[in-house]
Amino acid sequence: MNCLKQRKAGVLLIFVGIGLMIFGILRGEMGIVLMKAINICLECIGIG
Secondary structure, three states: OHHHHHHHHHHHHHHHHHHHHHHHHHHOHHHHHHHHHHHHHHHHHOOO
């Protein structure tokens, strides 16, 4: 029975994670994260 509880918890966490990703995409967070990633990469290379 313990294995079944762990499986249910894992599936629930996957769906919660997917839901939060969709929520972030709908809020426009994907563009913000991409811009921050680009800025960090350019700073590490020394261009920005």
